[in-house]
Amino acid sequence: MPSTAHIESSSTAPGAPATRRRRKDARPSELLAAGLEIFVDKGFAATRLDDVARRAGVAKGTLYLYFPGKEALFQAVIEDGMVAALLAAEERMATHQGSSADLLHELLLGWWQHIGSTALAGVSKLIISEARNFPEIADYYRERVIGRGRALLRQALERGIDRGEFRPLNVEAAIDVIIAPLLMLAISRSSLRLCGQQVSPEDYLETHFELLLRGLQPAGERA
């Protein structure tokens, strides 16, 4: 329901024929949304296709009209989520003009607004839970999604270091350290608020940013 990956072009012009045309084209995304929800909730093995179908408002058999099987649905769910996440990420990168600190801030908040706080956050938990059972999917996710995110951060960090805004440091390690709290936030929300939930996501992210910014400052500068 929330943020279905495909932004349904339900915008059939107001004057369009009332003929509620066969659901054919809407179905897949309804199923994907339902699948995402339940897969995230229960995991792959514990998810019953019957439940997915019911949540999507169709019968079990209908699901098989659109996906050849459980695994295919799972893959489609992930892929769909990834595509949406990447689209969201790309948009973020509109050439930024401010300071590197601002850019960083922008990245963190942007992630939260367009991914972390949406249903897409669940994909992360899913990948983590099922990585061992679906290594190819995990690989793909690491390359495409994580990789993209890392690249964005790398750009920001390196620019900051070049400009003397940030102190030199082990960039790759830093990237991972910066991403971790984001992923944990996403996971936590999909899991059962294991951590990072004693405070609001906003405070959490703000604190993360503050610590990070000071942590990156060149020696001798003031906060």
Add this chain to the structure above:
Amino acid sequence: MPSTAHIESSSTAPGAPATRRRRKDARPSELLAAGLEIFVDKGFAATRLDDVARRAGVAKGTLYLYFPGKEALFQAVIEDGMVAALLAAEERMATHQGSSADLLHELLLGWWQHIGSTALAGVSKLIISEARNFPEIADYYRERVIGRGRALLRQALERGIDRGEFRPLNVEAAIDVIIAPLLMLAISRSSLRLCGQQVSPEDYLETHFELLLRGLQPAGERA
């Protein structure tokens, strides 16, 4: 209930009779270890008890002599892991005398040495993956394990702030932000190195610590 899953060989006391030590005690821990491994690998639902038994070197039926069912085994595995983790944590807290920075460093490294790098790390992934399916377990874990870890960190942070070694900040949020990279490291190792694996765990942790320390420094001080 049955003690540690991993620190086996505890009773191979030199003077012990060559006769195999009472299997009764050994079996459960072998089963727990096998269970942990496979549950972490596959998740609860996808784990076949048959596989667990085989890995433990017993027949499927034997498992039922020690645990009333799959779920009970799962709970025992988690509990066992948690107990071990807590024991490891407590030992760490021997009244520390150095600076708060040192204490923090000690906490991070200690976690790595006694938990993050051991099989116990898998428990985190397990909890995350199954939290929604076993809310009580997740609750318990959050209170006991995460809670304990948070308490340790809180102590360290508050002491540092009190002593003027750290700047004042949103402690609860900071705790979460500090823990996140640790959890991600643990999870990552149990999953398929989704992140935090471009660099060695040591570099990763060191970078985390460096960033953190500077991030915590009172304004005006030099790194």
Add this chain to the structure above:
Amino acid sequence: MPSTAHIESSSTAPGAPATRRRRKDARPSELLAAGLEIFVDKGFAATRLDDVARRAGVAKGTLYLYFPGKEALFQAVIEDGMVAALLAAEERMATHQGSSADLLHELLLGWWQHIGSTALAGVSKLIISEARNFPEIADYYRERVIGRGRALLRQALERGIDRGEFRPLNVEAAIDVIIAPLLMLAISRSSLRLCGQQVSPEDYLETHFELLLRGLQPAGERA
């Protein structure tokens, strides 16, 4: 019920309007032909109505406009095949004037030309495969088709015996023995050439006839 399955193009009368002849009549025979092909190939249970429809070039739903269900289609296919086979057989029996041996030869070859070598041969395999699942159909087939064939042979044999062209023998048993190679040939072609296929159908039938003729000769006569 609807006539022959295969002798299509019957009404392409020269003077017919260019407008496609009423489809209504054509559909069933297309469906029957498609049904025969696939039922023979896969058997009743393994045949998907979807495939039959596709092969007939219509949608699955269309099939239900002409037949109330799968079983009805099956029955119609068999019936249609039987009717066609009987028509073919009757034509053969135009009062024959030659020797009984010639008549026999005529019967065997005629069977081959009008049934054995056509799609109708498949019906035999179908009946054999499904007899136990559709006893009424098998009964009907035995009475009508096999019975008719047996009658033709009986006539020929008895005429030959009466005229002294053939030796007296157990006519009923002989009929079965004579028919068997024909049926096996038909079946074999619909199955996967299990036997009777080391040689051409023509040689096979010729050898059958030769053996038979000598076998029927009165004692003391030369071949």
Add this chain to the structure above:
Amino acid sequence: MPSTAHIESSSTAPGAPATRRRRKDARPSELLAAGLEIFVDKGFAATRLDDVARRAGVAKGTLYLYFPGKEALFQAVIEDGMVAALLAAEERMATHQGSSADLLHELLLGWWQHIGSTALAGVSKLIISEARNFPEIADYYRERVIGRGRALLRQALERGIDRGEFRPLNVEAAIDVIIAPLLMLAISRSSLRLCGQQVSPEDYLETHFELLLRGLQPAGERA
């Protein structure tokens, strides 16, 4: 039930322990027998594994302890039947000493006694019905079983021709023609007595033999 392919060595010495040992070793052949019966009756697709299990007196799941799936059971059933049939055939071939006519007679009757009249006859129907769905099985059957039968007949015919007992003729075609009534008899019994059933199998075979023998006689000889 009749003629289970594996002659169960139930011959556990009379004094053996009464301990009805786990059925483990008896199960497969019970399942094969049950499978043969039902597969022959219904065909592959229409056979429910549940029924096979029930007929074998076990639960559905048990079947899977011995065969990985429906298709595997099917293959095993065929293979088992073939092995038994071949064994029966080989025994028949004890060096025969009489006339070629006697040998032929022996072959036909022997086939009836050891195959045609037993449950093995059903395998033929099965192969014919399912040849198109399981081409490899059909191929194997043609080579091994039919091929073996043809070889036996070929030997007999060629010997007879060499000795002048039979007239020269197209041996390969003759083989097929001779086998056909046997196969039809077997099939007929497994199907619904479509033919060859107006008379007893014995009369049928006797008539077949008589016709055949006369049909094979050198020109000029008396019956």
Add this chain to the structure above:
DNA sequence: AATGAATGAGTTTTCATTCAT
């Protein structure tokens, strides 16, 4: 008339759990 999306009963298959040995 024709279509093909949707349905759900029916089968195959898996696996936690039981229990006789």
Add this chain to the structure above:
DNA sequence: TATGAATGAAAACTCATTCAT
């Protein structure tokens, strides 16, 4: 205690049949 054969409930998947368009 330990075993592993047996069970059957539960879930994936198929496909004949229906029906709104």
